[in-house]
Amino acid sequence: MLIEFKLKSRYNGKRFNPGEQSNIPEDVAKRLVNCGAAFFIEKKTIVDLNDGKEGEPVIPTNDSELVDPDETGKDYHKLLYNKFNKETLKEAAMEVGILVPAIEQKKDDLIALIIAEGKAEEVLALPEDFNE
Structure with missing residues (x-):
């Protein structure tokens, strides 16, 4: 996929500005x-969610509507929020292989990143003293 970098990054031994x-x-x-x-x-490609009804606006989807947190019986956001402080959460994300940007992020944004990467269970499974 073609991307444009917003931050200095490195992938596969090559640096990108x-x-x-x-x-x-x-x-x-x-x-x-x-x-x-x-x-x-x-x-x-934009998918027309109105089933091709002409003249009606396309209704955008909200990704949070597509995934039901109760489907697995766990609300990962709440569990991650309660278990970690912001700095520990950032370290935990990096521990499971998530690329965390160098810019300052809110705790909720870090949690959303972890959930989007599908690593919430891995982060929650880390021992309490993983960063010592």
């Missing part, structure tokens, strides 16, 4: 975009 573009694998591109280090250049 803000404004540079690169075509990289989709999974890596999504991680970089989710953590705020890059953005997609390629346009995505």
Whole structure:
């Protein structure tokens, strides 16, 4: 996928500066975009959710509506928020292999990144003293 970097980054031994573009694998591109280090250049196809009814506006989807937190019986956001402070949460994210941007982020943004990467269970499973 074609992305443009917003932050200095490194992938596969190559350094990228803000404004540079690169075509990289989709999974890596999504991680970089989710953590705020890059953005997609390629346009995505818009799906008409109104089933082709002409003259009606397209209703955008909200990703949070697509995933029901009660589906697994766990509300990861609440669990992560209560278990970690902001700095420990950032360290925990890096411990499980999530690229965390160097810019200052809110605790809720870090939690959203962890959940988007599908690593919430891994982070919650870390021992209390993992960063010592």
